[in-house]
Amino acid sequence: MGLELRGIQSPIFSEPIDFTFHEQAFTLLVGSSGSGKSSLFQVIAQVSSLPYSGQVLIDGSEVSQLSIVERVQTVGILFQNPNHQFTMENLFEELIFTLENIGHPLQEIDTKIAEVVRQCRCEAILNRPIHHLSGGEKQKAALAVLFAMNPRVYLLDEPFASIDRKSRLEILEILKELASNGKTVILCDHDLSDYEAYIDHMVELRDGQLREVFQIPSSEMTQVSSKEVASSPELFHMDRVTCELDHRPLFSIADFTIYQGISCILGDNGVGKSTLFRSILQFQKYKGLITWKGKVLKKKKSLYRDLTGVVQEAEKQFIRVSLREELQLDGPDSERNQRIFQALQYFDLEQALDKSPYQLSGGQQKILQLLTILTSKASVILLDEPFAGLDDRACHYFCQWIVEERNQGRSFLIISHRLDPLISVVDYWIEMTSQGLSHVKEVTITKPLISQSSNIQGEVR
Structure with a gap:
């Protein structure tokens, strides 16, 4: 069944949205600035401040009917601004707080934290004050918190906005592995480079409607000089x-x-x-x-x-x-x-x-x-x-x-x-x-061969 949207209506969408995302797959969600991608994610995760009607179903269960603990273990969201994700002083305390709140066995918390930290490659920032971390380090920390909750559906809103390319490729590899292990991963991004080797599907939000795009973007390397x-x-x-x-x-x-x-x-x-x-x-x-x-x-x-x-x-x-x-x-x-x-x-x-x-x-x-x-x-x-x-x-x-x-x-x-x-x-x-x-003197840059500004409507069904 996967993630199913039935008749989702909101002030930001022109018509009701009916759409089913591929389950156990890695999907890239694209759309112009202000098209409503973040709002859609917030509706799915039930954290939206906007009124809406309709149903969000995950494996046949309506998300709005789940308890808070069940909900965060069913669908997890990484916000566009990682500062909205934290309540504790450092990542170590944040992970303990998160695991205790979802009822993780106390005797297994240390082992779980070690697993998450290894998976997200964030050992160096584990005990540093969150407010001292760089933007990219905060994104990594927020991702670690999401991994600790281990939801069935991962929603990631612009997770690479402040992340260097090496870390970007590492995280893409992790997300691909998550999807291979049965998770549903939906990631929103404006930069379409590097995705060809990682994603299974691409969906566009345009004019308030979701449509699958059947041409996954490829990238090329180009050199520029100073x-x-x-x-x-x-x-x-x-x-x-x-x-x-x-x-x-x-x-x-x-x-x-x-x-x-x-x-x-x-x-x-x-x-x-x-x-x-x-x-x-x-x-x-x-x-x-x-x-x-x-x-x-x-x-x-x-x-x-x-x-x-x-x-x-x-x-x-x-x-x-x-x-x-x-x-x-x-x-x-x-x-x-x-x-x-x-x-x-x-x-x-x-x-x-x-x-x-x-x-x-x-x-x-x-x-x-x-x-x-x-x-x-x-x-x-x-x-x-x-x-x-x-x-x-x-x-x-x-x-x-x-x-x-x-x-x-x-x-x-x-x-x-x-x-x-x-x-x-x-x-x-x-x-x-x-x-x-x-x-x-010279820099090598990854350049997507399909841009969002181009008209890709011809590729959608």
Whole structure:
């Protein structure tokens, strides 16, 4: 029987949804930003704040009629924002809390934790404070909690948004093994690279309806090159910059220059990329000197007129009650306001101006966040995972915008694990390790051969 949706109706779906997902299989769910994928997952897992009608059946049992303990052992969800997944101080305590709550035998908890930690390759983060973990490390921790519950159906909402490619492939291997062992795995993603060898099926949510897609995306490897080092003026210089986190050395940068233009920092999860951004923005303590255009960076109000950034979690950046106020559309800059209105029309968000930012989908929140920052007056913008939750169409739109702004003299420093939108955008590729930063002459990028922005309706039945 598997997972069956019968007559699911909600304000976000145009017509009732009737659909059966393949059981004991690994399915990729795709759809444009704001199409309702996260909302659908929340309805299936019975954690939706939106009203809906209809039935969600798993192996013939209606999920809404199950007890909470039965429910979490029947269908488990990994949220788009992993911070919504945790209640305890560290992963070890979170796993104990989870296993105790589902009634796992106390004498077997240590063995179960060891099994989950080995399966998810998260030994290094087991006892570290969750709020000190990187975005990718939090995703791994949230996945471990889901594995501990051992549900029959796994729902994973954008699990790779902040995860490096090595970890992505490891997790895909684990998920494929889960499906082979009889679990039903449904994963939502906008980045279609690497899936060909792992998934069994692909389903698209379009216009409020689910349809199976019969052409699974393939990928190809492409090489891109950096500009010659020092072919642009200096932007930042780092001299003996070191940083600690949890009383452990995080990174050490002896001597490195970032040049004006568009630079992208690559590196494994937990190496310190986001912490480096916080250091440049003077929100993180560090030792050594960071200079900007020859002057030592110091925390003062005037700095943030010229230097600003996008954090990984868009909702952390909102401070006003509506999109209209967040975008400051009542301001006198008519040219800026016109550009924002054009973008809102492009993304079909002009009707949402009086909504709270927290009523938007994850992808729509990211669009709002980028619009707010890209229309600021800052001459240097730091973007931490700017493509999380965005479909190809939105990625292309904002990459074009970034290139136009670079041509007007602005500089961008980007952290991203999703590299294919940046293939023709980046001037300088930079690799970060615990030993520091280094300019990379060539980077190999995995590029999906089918994009979500292309019309794949002809492939559905």
